[in-house]
Amino acid sequence: MNLQLNGKNVLVTGGSKGIGKAIAKAFVEEGANVAIIARDLVHLKEAKKELGNIVLYQADLTEKTERERVFRQFIHDFGSLDILINNAGGSNGSSVMETDLSLFYEAMELNYFSAVHLSQLAVREMKKKQSGSIINITSIYGRESGGKVTYNNAKAALISFTKALANEVAPYGIRVNSVAPGSVLHPTGNWQRRLEENPEGIRKFVQEQIPAGRFGTPEEIANVVVFLASNKASWIVGATMNVDGGQSKMNF
Incomplete structure (x- = not known):
């Protein structure tokens, strides 16, 4: 299937390894212009060796000023943004009572606020073209119990945000959705x-x-992401799609 992504400008956060790298690779294979953001320069350089013609940005996306800096640089380098993939994330802490409050803030900053802020920046650019796609990588554990509480809380908030933003920006030709992976195995x-x-x-x-x-594999998540970002998925708005091999206990 030709997803018609050739020449699209794509920004992937947390794109140097795992699911993020697989997503970046899938867009490269579709002929898109791809940039990835990550904190670790070593992993960024390793990703470039594997993926080839991509642009690297080193940034700590838990910092507001860093998000603004790297987004300005992307627009300077590419001219416009067609697709934003908010993939940066991670888990910390343990049970509620054994997790320091600072770790809740840290988890929200990385998993939730980075996606909210970058989405706001992206929408301002996408409105100029009256088109665009934003995909948030969430989790089945944002919809049901399981995993670490800080991570679950942040992903649940991101799923809610996905629907709220989707309804707000759909009139401008911008689609917002999320992909909720189940348990995915990769080396890192x-x-x-x-x-x-x-x-x-x-x-x-x-x-x-x-x-x-x-x-699951990172590639199986990436395959859904590139489809969802394409015009082949033009009537999918505000959805969170489980990609989990049946792992979720939900009925919807």
Whole structure:
């Protein structure tokens, strides 16, 4: 299927490894002009070796001034923005009572406020062209219990934000949606670490909790993202799509 993404200007946050890198690669393969943002310069350079003709931006997206700086640089370099992928994120802490309040703030800044702020900046640019697509990478654990509480809280907020912004900007030709992955295995992710620490326990988790009988791959998430960003998905607005091999317990 030709997704008609050739020449589109795409910005992917958290794009140097894992799901973010797979998303960036999928857009490159569709002929898009791609830039990625990450904190770690080493991982950024490794991603460029693998992906080729992409632009790298090193920034700490928990900082408001850094988000503004890197966004201005993107517009300077590319001229306009067609697609924003808010993928930057991570988990911290443990149970509610054992997690310091500062970690709740940290999780919200990385997983939620970075996406909100960059979306605001993106919409201002996209309105000029009366078109655009914003996709937030959330989680099935933003819709049901599971995982760490700080992460779940932030992803739940991001799912709610996705719908609110989508309804607000749809009249301007801008579509906002989110993709909610289930458990995805990749070399730099938490599931890989857990698998190495407790292989039998993780195999049992997969057998009992994921009907498909295996972890997902970053590429399987990326395939949904590029479709959702394309005009082939033009009637999908404000949706959060589970990509989880049946793992979620939800009925919708």
